[in-house]
Amino acid sequence: MKECNTTCPYCGVGCGVRAEVEGAKVIKVVGDGDHPANAGRLCVKGTALAETLGDEGRLLHPQLAGERVSWNHAIDTIATKIRQTIETHGPESIAMYLSGQLLSEDYYVANKLMKGFLGSANVDTNSRLCMSSAVAAHKRAFGEDIVPCTYADLDTCDLLVMVGSNAAWTHPVVYQRIVAAKKDNPDKRIVVIDPRRTATCDIADLHLQIKPGSDAYVFSGLLNHLQNNSAIDEEYVARHTRGLPDTLAAIGDLDMDTVAESCGLDPIELNRFYSWYANTDRTVTMFSQGVKQSATGTDKCNAIINCHLATGRIGKSGAGPFSITGQPNAMGGREVGGLANQLAAHMDFSPAEIDRVQRFWEAPDMIDAPGLKAVDLFQAAADGKIKFLWIMATNPAVSLPDSDMVKRALERCEFVVVSDCTEQTDTATHADLLLPAAPWGEKDGTVTNSERVISRQRKLVAPTGEARPDWQIITDVAQRLGLKQYFDYPNPAAVFREHAALSGFENEGSRAFDIGALAQLSDEEYANMEPIRWPVRTNDDDSEPLADGRFYTADGRAKIVPLVPELPQAQNDITVNTGRLRDQWHSMTRTGRVPRLSQHRDFFSISVNPEDAAKAGLVEGDLAQLENSLGMVRGLVMLDPGIARGQSFIPIHWSEQFSTLGKVSQLIPAVTDPVSGQPQSKFSCANIAAVPVACWGMVFSKDPLQAEGIDYWSRIAVKGGYLTIIADGRSPARVAEFLKQALADKKQSVSAYSDAEHGDLREVSSNNGRISHALFLHPDRNALPLRAWLSTLADQTPGWELLAGFSSERPDTGKMICSCWEVGETEIVTAIAAGASSVEALGDALKCGTQCGSCIPELKAILYSEDEQIRNAG
Structure with a gap:
């Protein structure tokens, strides 16, 4: 067995990982305690990396x-x-x-x-x-694409403003760092600005639940407030910036009441945020996709940066605008x-x-x-x-x-x-x-994370x-x-050396990005390279960019960019917001293979406000569709009171490989920011409607089920195979006939049960004593076996007993809350009833919340709910 340090391939946090390799197989991945980005902590996706490897589904040959x-x-x-x-x-x-x-x-x-x-x-x-609007805003303001913050600034700031970022799910390791920093400094204030009440709001002192797309109003109004309350750093502005008078003139009519009305906010809460910002020198504004994925994303980013430039809160510890990236x-x-x-x-x-x-x-x-x-x-x-x-x-x-x-x-x-x-x-x-x-x-190479740290990704096994x-x-x-003479690279180290040399070529301080000092690394030095933050200059001047107030513009001054905020206009019943789930990544080609990563949120669903659902005649678990002029998605209804009326949330991960009509991109028009070219992926409009269902089904199959032609299906990986949920407008008998070809196997032995009067159809097929598929159809979804039992079928013996056995199945663990330790909601409620009255006590009893910590907001919510039920009962 050998150990190898490398870097996680998921989000822009850039966590270091330590892989244990035995022979030609990675058997375990843990956090690298020496890496500056994560100091050993990993999220559930990172800890499951070894489970994503192997040749299943791999493209093996040209x-x-x-x-x-x-x-x-x-x-x-x-x-x-x-x-x-x-x-x-x-x-x-x-x-x-x-x-x-x-x-x-x-x-x-x-x-x-x-x-x-x-x-x-x-x-x-x-x-x-995911980040081109931030790039464009950096270049407009600073003259170069420079992220002027590091993760250490999240520790030292006294006010952290998180805009369009559900970091608890999308950047869990950074979020847990913030949680720890707030615990160490109880006076640290955290403001979350987001149209949804997300898990990140768990640590917020203030949540501004703005209308979708109104971020630039909030920060343009803030700039006005700073001017009107003598909170501008006049000396810094005079010495290091240009453009403030023109910017203030463009937004002069954005008073507190106008901003509050435009953004759908309580003026008292808005004023509280403005006052905190005006009176807190060490302020970091961390912004992510909710700001950038917009038709006016560049302006939104510049509205944030403008406030930092006007107050001189940039280029120093605990202060700055911090764009955190989505990809490694x-x-x-x-x-x-x-x-x-x-x-x-x-x-x-x-x-x-x-x-x-x-x-x-x-x-x-x-x-x-x-x-x-x-x-x-x-x-x-x-x-x-x-x-x-x-x-x-x-x-x-x-x-x-x-x-x-x-x-x-x-x-x-x-x-x-x-x-x-x-x-x-x-x-x-x-x-x-x-x-x-x-x-x-x-494969071997390097990646750069959100705080400009270059880390090595190392080859662990042969391709x-x-x-x-x-x-x-x-x-x-x-x-x-x-x-060949221009592309004669024997290895990635040779490519890196050339890249580093170009960064320093005729630079002489004209560009902040300079890693010229790394251009002479030997192959061995490249192989052993430790994480390092740029710049890494040949003259040993590796000071943080912008710390001296010098910017990379023609006159050395930052530009405070004049802008007039705009709001997207709703055109249908429901505005559509999109984003990531906690345990999945992009289109699930990697994470979709790991059973435990599909338990927290399993089948494709659409989250809506309970009142909007009731208006459409929908309850939790019903089948609904959202439709506009571009296309349609269908999913199971998930009620979420954290979503405002008239809004919905759809995860971005589903493709035709995992669901029918599950691609949210079918609803998103190709509208882009005119400066950055970044699409407005966070905002669309659609009409919501219930989809009649005459047949619900659950199918366990050893191989992925090809269910084309079914009104709705969604698939997840389980132990030994796949679990597919089905909803269709045809009767169970007709659906069974339709699926016959997809489930056919000449070598299999089939056992079947049919109750035509009640529409109850069950079928189990086996091959060499192992289950090939198990099919359960019924007009009532509640009459189907539960996921927990179906997920164990790979280990069960096929036969008649199986068809009748699910009524006496083991107790359901409930919705998966902690994916790291596979702890379900039922187990958590039982532990609370037995006396576990805190997150720490639940961790002691069940281990939940003790690994990556991203389930802690949900643990707190369950604790609160159970406590409230006890109070109401009393």
């Missing part, structure tokens, strides 16, 4: 038109297609779409090939969807130029910068203007302008807005290459050529099948195109 081909043939095909496409249609007809899941070395080589040697700037990334290498992608509107090493498209990069690369076909951003890139493909498209490590058919448009783009594009580790995704089904890419644990790392695939294509 496939051309569905047939296995050699790597040599695949590389030759790509090179030939690129040459032909450029010769026939010009370089602007080719494009790459990359991912924050790539390593910086992968990103760098792809960016260099496209922008320096193929003459196309049409290379963008799915990070466009969203920051690294920005550093190497992975966005279509930037060059490498934080350079843009000025003539001097184009010339600098061209000389460094010795590039013969250097681009001279930005390319198409993500949504525009796929729209161009749908319009027939993009002829060759290479997609790496992402699933745009699920994640991009207006998924029907994306599907048209993939179908119309003449040649689509998809590099991925998973064979079946919504995007991969449209590929002409599939390339098996090495995922986390099978599965014929998988190759992305940098190598791209390098092979470049060499096949005759560019």
Whole structure:
């Protein structure tokens, strides 16, 4: 057995992990106690990393038109297609779409090939969807894309404002750091600004439940309040900024009452927030997707930054605007130029910068203007302008807005290459050529987290099948195109050295991003590189950016950006908000394989306010649909009083691989921010309606059930197979007949039971004494077996007894609350009844809340609910 330190591949926190490897298998993953990002703590997704590995569902070999081909043939095909496409249609007809899941070395080589040697700037990334508005706002205000905070600022600040961030679920390790900091400093105040009451509100001293999209009103009004109450740092503004008078003039009519009315807030609560901010020097504003994923996201980010600049709360301990990223290498992608509107090493498209990069690369076909951003890139493909498209490590058919448009783009594009580790995704089904890419644990490289710390992701085991790392695939294509002298990389360390050298090339302090001191690392030093925060300059001046009040603009001053806030307009019954769940990641190609990660929230559901549900004739667990002019989603109703009237919440994770009509992107129009190009993924409108159901079903199957044609189905992984819930408007008998083909197995032995009068149908099939599938259909969902029992079927003996046995099943553990230790709500309530009266006591009794801590808000809610029931009973 050996241990290896590496970095988690999930969110932008960038947690260090320690993997235990035995032979060719990762058997355990724990937190790295020496890593600065997490000091040993991991969320449940991180602790389950070892369970996501293996060859199940993996893409093992290159496939051309569905047939296995050699790597040599695949590389030759790509090179030939690129040459032909450029010769026939010009370089602007080719494009790459990359991912924050790539390593910086992968990103760098792809960016260099496209922008320096193929003459196309049409290379963008799915990070466009999560942080590009922050990038644009940083550049407008600071002159460069600089995040001026670190996680330590969350510890030392006296006021933390969390905007559009459910960090308790999306960045659990950072959230638990905040919890610990508040415990150490009870005077620390926390304000959460969010349209939903989320788990993050558990530690909030104040929750401002604003109308969706009204963030810029709150902060523009705050700037006015600061001016009117003498809370502007006049000296800092005079010495280090420009633009404040124009900005104040643009928002002069936003008084307290106007802001409160526009945002749907109580003026007293709004005034409390403004007063706290005005009187607290050490203030951090941490903002995430709820702010950035907007048609006015850049303005919203600048409205936040404006307040920090006007008060001088930036570039010092415990103060600053802190954009926290969604993906593990969203920051690294920005550093190497992975966005279509930037060059490498934080350079843009000025003539001097184009010339600098061209000389460094010795590039013969250097681009001279930005390319198409993500949504525009796929729209161009749908319009027939993009002829060759290479997609790496992402699933745009699920994640991009207006998924029907994306599907048209993939179908119309003449040649689509998809590099991925998973064979079946919504995007991969449209590929002409599939390339098996090495995922986390099978390749080497670096990532940069939200606080600018560069960490190593290390190869733990040999690639599965014929998988190759992305940098190598791209390098092979470049060499096949005759560019070997420019792409002669023997390993990722060589790529990193070149990336680092470019960052320092003719820099001399003109750019904050500078890791030139790392350009001479040997292969051994690269292999052993410890986490390090940039800048890492050759002159040993590694001071924090902006600490001296000097910005990276032409005059060295920050710009306070004038803006006029806007509100999105609702057009249907329900506004749709989207986001992540606690235990899942992106389109679930990794986390969807782990049974315990599907227990906290299992089947695809739509969360709505109880009053809206009642108005539509819906109760908890009913089947509902949300529909607008773009499309429709169907899901089980989940009542959530933390959602305001007229709003809904839909998780982003479901794809056609896990549910029918579960892609929320089918409801999201392709509206983007005019500055950043980031889509408005957090806001759409739809009508809600009940869906009549004549048959409910539960199916356990050894293999994934292909349930196309059913009105609603959703699938999760369980031990030894999959569990699929079914809802349909046809009778159980007709649904059973419809499913007959999907469940057929010539080698199986079948036992069946049917009560036609009551519509009760049950069927169990086995193969060599093991259950192949177990089917239960009934008009009443409550008459079906519970998930807890169905999840044990892989270990049970098939036969007649099984068909009748679920009525005497073991007690249900209830909704899963703690995924780390698999503790259900029923167990928690029982422990409370036995005397556990605190989160700590529950942890002592059941271990819940003692690992990643992300279940603690729910534990508190159950404790409160049980205590309230006792009080009411008394």
